[in-house]
Amino acid sequence: MEKTFNLSRREDGIAVLTMDVPGETMNTLRSEFGPEISEVLAEIKSDSSIKGLVLISGKQDSFVAGADISMLDACKTAEDAKFLSQQGHVVFNELENLSIPVVAAINGACLGGGLELALACHKRVCSLHPKTMMGVPEVQLGLLPGGGGTQRLPRLVGVTKALDMMLTGKQLRPKQAVKLGLVDDAVPESILLRTAVEMALADKRPTKKKKQSIVNQVLEGTSAGRNIIFDQATKQVAKKTQGNYPAPNKIIDCVRQGMTKGMIKGLEVEASHFAELVMSKESAALRSIFFATTEMKKETGAGDVEPRQVKKAMVLGGGLMGGGIASVTTTKAKIPARVKDINEAGLSNALAYAYKLLDKGVKRRHMTPAVRDNTMALMTTTTEYKGIKDADIVVEAVFEDLALKHQMVKDVERECGENTIFASNTSSLPISQIAEVASRPENVIGLHYFSPVEKMPLVEVIAHEKTSAETIATTVAFAKKQGKTPIVVQDGAGFYVNRILALYMNEAAQLLLEGQSVEHLDKALVKFGFPVGPMTLLDEVGIDVGAKISPILENELGERFMAPAAFDKLLADDRKGRKNGKGFYLYGGKKKTKEVDETVYSVLGLKPGVDTEASEVAQRCVVQMLNEAVRCLDEGIIASARDGDIGAIFGIGFPPFLGGPFHYIDTLGAGNLVKMLENYQTRYGDRFEPAAKLKQMASEGTRFFDA
Numbered sequence: 001m002e003k004t005f006n007l008s009r010r011e012d013g014i015a016v017l018t019m020d021v022p023g024e025t026m027n028t029l030r031s032e033f034g035p036e037i038s039e040v041l042a043e044i045k046s047d048s049s050i051k052g053l054v055l056i057s058g059k060q061d062s063f064v065a066g067a068d069i070s071m072l073d074a075c076k077t078a079e080d081a082k083f084l085s086q087q088g089h090v091v092f093n094e095l096e097n098l099s100i101p102v103v104a105a106i107n108g109a110c111l112g113g114g115l116e117l118a119l120a121c122h123k124r125v126c127s128l129h130p131k132t133m134m135g136v137p138e139v140q141l142g143l144l145p146g147g148g149g150t151q152r153l154p155r156l157v158g159v160t161k162a163l164d165m166m167l168t169g170k171q172l173r174p175k176q177a178v179k180l181g182l183v184d185d186a187v188p189e190s191i192l193l194r195t196a197v198e199m200a201l202a203d204k205r206p207t208k209k210k211k212q213s214i215v216n217q218v219l220e221g222t223s224a225g226r227n228i229i230f231d232q233a234t235k236q237v238a239k240k241t242q243g244n245y246p247a248p249n250k251i252i253d254c255v256r257q258g259m260t261k262g263m264i265k266g267l268e269v270e271a272s273h274f275a276e277l278v279m280s281k282e283s284a285a286l287r288s289i290f291f292a293t294t295e296m297k298k299e300t301g302a303g304d305v306e307p308r309q310v311k312k313a314m315v316l317g318g319g320l321m322g323g324g325i326a327s328v329t330t331t332k333a334k335i336p337a338r339v340k341d342i343n344e345a346g347l348s349n350a351l352a353y354a355y356k357l358l359d360k361g362v363k364r365r366h367m368t369p370a371v372r373d374n375t376m377a378l379m380t381t382t383t384e385y386k387g388i389k390d391a392d393i394v395v396e397a398v399f400e401d402l403a404l405k406h407q408m409v410k411d412v413e414r415e416c417g418e419n420t421i422f423a424s425n426t427s428s429l430p431i432s433q434i435a436e437v438a439s440r441p442e443n444v445i446g447l448h449y450f451s452p453v454e455k456m457p458l459v460e461v462i463a464h465e466k467t468s469a470e471t472i473a474t475t476v477a478f479a480k481k482q483g484k485t486p487i488v489v490q491d492g493a494g495f496y497v498n499r500i501l502a503l504y505m506n507e508a509a510q511l512l513l514e515g516q517s518v519e520h521l522d523k524a525l526v527k528f529g530f531p532v533g534p535m536t537l538l539d540e541v542g543i544d545v546g547a548k549i550s551p552i553l554e555n556e557l558g559e560r561f562m563a564p565a566a567f568d569k570l571l572a573d574d575r576k577g578r579k580n581g582k583g584f585y586l587y588g589g590k591k592k593t594k595e596v597d598e599t600v601y602s603v604l605g606l607k608p609g610v611d612t613e614a615s616e617v618a619q620r621c622v623v624q625m626l627n628e629a630v631r632c633l634d635e636g637i638i639a640s641a642r643d644g645d646i647g648a649i650f651g652i653g654f655p656p657f658l659g660g661p662f663h664y665i666d667t668l669g670a671g672n673l674v675k676m677l678e679n680y681q682t683r684y685g686d687r688f689e690p691a692a693k694l695k696q697m698a699s700e701g702t703r704f705f706d707a
């Protein structure tokens, strides 16, 4: 069998151990490598001519991407998982205890177990390659660093910074890593090996630790001080996770026990907690999201049709969405974008949007002002259709007016090339309606972004019946270059995400009209696992936007989408939400915490009654979303349950630890969900009628995913 580790000896006495997993684009750590690694370490220990060791990757631009997540998925028992962690401890301890200097030479991704491997080396040097990132993202998989990271990281960079890395899963760029003391140096890739060899030729004493402030020395240097750190971290975790994610508290416990009772105890605790987490339903759900998104990275959205290259884009409308779309086009995709608006104000907004994003990078020192300015030069502006003949794609992001969009379709077909794609960022209008005036309907497609554009990873790519496969593939590729996760959905009012969101929001509105308070509704759904509650979301999206979409959905999809009439009173009272500072919450005040605008109750003619059980409130809203998601799958609006899960998680923040609507239905059981819906249908009306497919699955006892 081809080897993963190759040991080569240099004349200066330094041995270079190259890791290169055969046939894989990325190095990952697997249990099967154990015997080979032990053999290599034994060879090194027995060869007195070896004066030092450099560990390097044989991959072009990645070091080690962590433990093989598929291997973790294959664990059948906690014992299986615990063995993996303990095996890692043995190997990494052996590496760390070598009598010769061991230096990790890091180029590219060095994540999870990959960083833990590097931490077991005596020193670390990384390259300045743009793909060189270091971190322990296990918490994003519902796990913890199980290869000694919970013990070595705090001892290297300090408890506070180690907890920050492990609890957020943040990835550090080279200069950040040097500043933190995670690596000893960052050098151009061309001299990475040479630098590592020089380090290995020097003695193995660790580089002088970064000087800590007096406060930090006291906090980190005493058990009382450390307990303050641990307690503070525990409080922050509780606030952020609402108790829905077990990994963070276990991470804190590993560090606490290790720092209190020593590294050996710490490693024991780490292996036990790691094992429990690998077997947890939360980690299984989060790992499924990793596999889904990795699989989607390779899909064109149109089978084996090759996408055309997009060398230039145009954005119509420089407002909130247009500015965001133009910004991610230039700053992420590095594709020139020409923004057209009817006035200079819109154009200035788009430029300011991009500049603000880029300047944040300069302030955080991972971008130079020159790179910022060169990237800004990719965005040009115009109030006329000039300089766009060579645009490969035009994205319109103007307000939801069909006549205006029709005019834009005609303008683009007149002013641009015959292959230029017209992509509409509409959030509700059927693409077929927009395309009905096109002389080249095969070039018309929907490309629906979510606000804020630079943060929300999802885009919906909406094909109408005449959209060509090449248009789909090109649009999907363009969105991926923008750093987006696209799902291809079929044409229909509200597409997928807004359609399932609408019923969830309507149910929240019903609960409000029944006397639940605004803050109780929001707290209930945040506790369930959403990033924000429905009333906050409505304020953010815009009450006027919701009111505009509802009748379109009701007209196309049926009266279950009828929004509560009382909400018209909000618009009559000019309540649009954050955008005009009047909504369910107060805006513009000096207080950090948001306060409900109590006058909203009188506008709606309400007096909040007694808030009912939060879980019941959440369940009524969530089952509406689940039921409609099943209808969308049944109607072919989404191609798969996988896409439905990713769309809901990345589009509206459906709780990732539940794996998405379809994974969650599998967890609940279709039969139980039907019973819940039927119970609500009896109590609250036919809007809770279970979807036909759901009833069929309940009767057949089937699931969306293999158990």
Ligand SMILES: C[C@@H](O)CC(=O)SCCNC(=O)CCNC(=O)[C@H](O)C(C)(C)COP(=O)(O)OP(=O)(O)OC[C@H]1O[C@@H](n2cnc3c(N)ncnc32)[C@H](O)[C@@H]1OP(=O)(O)O
Residues within 6 Å of the ligand: 025, 026, 028, 065, 066, 067, 068, 069, 070, 088, 109, 111, 112, 113, 114, 116, 137, 138, 141, 143, 144, 145, 146, 147, 294, 297
């Ligand atoms: C011991 C404990 O501490 C446990 C751990 O270490 S848990 C694992 C922690 N590591 C991670 O969470 C990193 C996961 N990977 C990524 O974030 C990304 O893959 C990347 C940033 C490393 C690279 O991203 P990108 O350049 O976009 O490449 P892909 O995501 O498409 O990945 C390329 C192929 O590598 C496979 N892969 C990457 N990481 C892992 C992994 N940890 N386990 C298994 N496989 C991994 C990925 O599936 C792709 O495979 P393919 O065959 O090419 O499709």
